[in-house]
Amino acid sequence: MFRRGKGIELKSTGEIEAMRAAGLVVADALAAVTAKAEPGVSTGELDELAEQVIRDAGAVPSFQGYHGFPASICASLNEKVVHGIPSKSEVLADGDLLSVDCGAILDGWHGDSAVTLSVGTVGARDQALSDATRKAMWAGLQRAQAGAHLTDISHAVQSAAQAAAKADGNQYGIIAEYGGHGIGTEMHMEPFLPNLGKPGRGPKLRVGMALAVEPMLTLGSAETEELDDEWTVVTVDGSRAAHWEHTVAITENGPWVLTAPES
Template sequence: MALRDRGVEIKTPEQIRLMRKAGLLVGETLELLRSSVRAGTSTAELDAIAEDNIRSHGGIPSFKGYSHPPFPSSICASVNDEIVHGIPNQRVLKVGDIISIDCGAIVEGWHGDAAITVAVGEVAPDVAELMRVTEESLWRGIAAMRLGGRVTDISAAVESYVRSQPHPGGGSWGILEDFTGHGIGSEMHMAPNVPNYGRAGRGPKLERGLALAIEPMVTLGSHRWKTYDDEWTIATADGSWAAHYEHSIGLTASGAWVLTALDGGEARLAELGVPFGGLPGSA
């Protein structure tokens, strides 16, 4: 591998293929968790399902023991007004809740990282729209990850999509500014940061071998936040609900390859008119 442009790690095609193994394990784990979310299930039960699936398929949970204080679980489980980094516990989900699940795995030394927000049964219309807007903003950001561009092309695409969508309550969407996407590869969090707002045309170049985790976090209210006493969970300061979606993406000579999407992102990229960058010989 090479390190270029402000310490950004550039991968070889073979290293991107290895990242795809980690990405697939993350994607498959999240789909398992999506199908496991229901009223009456605790977030701790979801964490146990995730850890078992990751380890039984030869992976290591990226999050467990991470940082200081050490994160105690294999997933982040953030419910309703919790934005990110929620610690799984005995909290039981109920109909009308939403849960943002962030999952990471290491396979053969390479990281995958992705997140989804899942509704527990039927949710309020404004919450459903929050989820739709946030997920679509992720794909608009991915579509802007094109060879020859700059990192903040992604940021501008995420923000412009969110801002273009009418708010169901007539107010404004909150886009988290202090929490960003990031480079990913031989470590989970690497340079460069990938903000979810800002002007295009800035930051490191988008070049072959770059891998990024793009992860918009959007709220129904303010972008301001608070930290729980557990020193990890981030929640909205005004109690408004939040959604979080994330994918890890690698850039190949052909274009973007969504390493944590089961189909590599091929279907959505085609809809958005973006070249698909999957490497031959890889799932």
Template sequence: MRRRRRHGIQVKTAEQVELMRAAGLLVGETLEMLREAVKPGITTMDLDVLAEQHIRDHGGVPSFKGYHGFPATICTSVNEEIVHGIPSADRELRDGDVLSIDCGAIVAGWHGDSAITVPVGEITPEEARLLEVTEASLWRGLAAGTAGARLTDMSHAIESHIRSQGSYGIVEGYGGHGIGTRMHMDPLIPNHGEPGHGPVLEPGMCFAVEPMVNLGTKDTLELADGWTVVTGDGRRSAHFEHTFAVTEDGPRVLTALDEGREWFTKLGIVKAGK
């Protein structure tokens, strides 16, 4: 069936959303497997090997590997690394590290994209709070992704929650995006901004929402590898992401194992996907 576009945004049929759910579920299951594997002594390359094997064994293709030359299946960003960290056999995780894992998979031509940030062993209360605030801001943004809302309503929901929780650096220049037959599609979804701007959200539109939050300032630097983005002040960062579909019944989170029901119930949303 021909794919439609509104405002330059790909609009999926119900059948196409189901294909995206298959890709999203594979990504979600891969990330949960990796979460359990994270421990002091494991290398980021060990995690990458596990991810690729799991995706391919379950009928998927890694989205990231070869994307504009990226050499790995997942991004592994440690401590002050915000996004796009490259897995390495020389990067052994240590107790007290904070690790962001970003993962994408393609199933039947459709993409899923999601990220989690996990502690390695024991982390400080300040760092644990950073993870909590960042993840909660993601779900606030997802909850704002309802039919009839405007694109920046999601941006504003993310920023408002983070600002209400303390003094954090909200990363600029990187953000969420449309997703479907390609991993990165229009539009860009900033993690800050005023509500009520941008296209009206319609059922069948799919987006990846991904706040990145720093303990210090919002300033960033890109390393010489051309990929890894780090905090400008060397303090730690967190990154969470989910792919979701706009539906008549509310946002359906395609990369969450339960499609978002637990988190949406916490936020007081009765209808959360199918």
């Protein structure tokens, strides 16, 4: 969903704390969706649940109506990488891999996070894929340090994904054309954050910046295509995909993961 827009936004300590409040709303919505995502439940039902949690908190879903997007979450099932549109007719089955992306606006500030959920009992390779994507995300988040360069995060994501592939004995495709982004008073802001690349490039990271770090890995080729709905992105080879994301602020004390309840 990234759209290039304004320059890099710096936030005050108070504004970062406001983003934290928005981030916790997103965390609560994803926790509710995670608890309900079982065989027999539709992605449309999960969308309704997420919207209810967000609105009950006094927030607004970031995604609903964004450039015409028709739902409050993106629900990307199996070979869908990102931007899947929830539907009452799309019912979860045992063994599915479901990526859920969610955003909320609270008092003008955005939070954005994604999880990949294992529905029922999934195959070992599918679970390894999700675990590898999550590890890659956390590797990137740890590099969100003042004084580092933007692509230090990118390189950390790539290196962790490649290390996981070697350890798992799998071939993971790293999606290049979609990635992370700046976030704050808008959901998608500069800079665009690739999920692979050489370190030491791009703008220097400064206290007050906030970024969404969101790797997407596949169990095959990294080549993707967009469906006719002009939103849903799928793997060309039909391989399964995983997507994990957190919003992180760069502070004087290091990274603060705003959408992680425990941080």
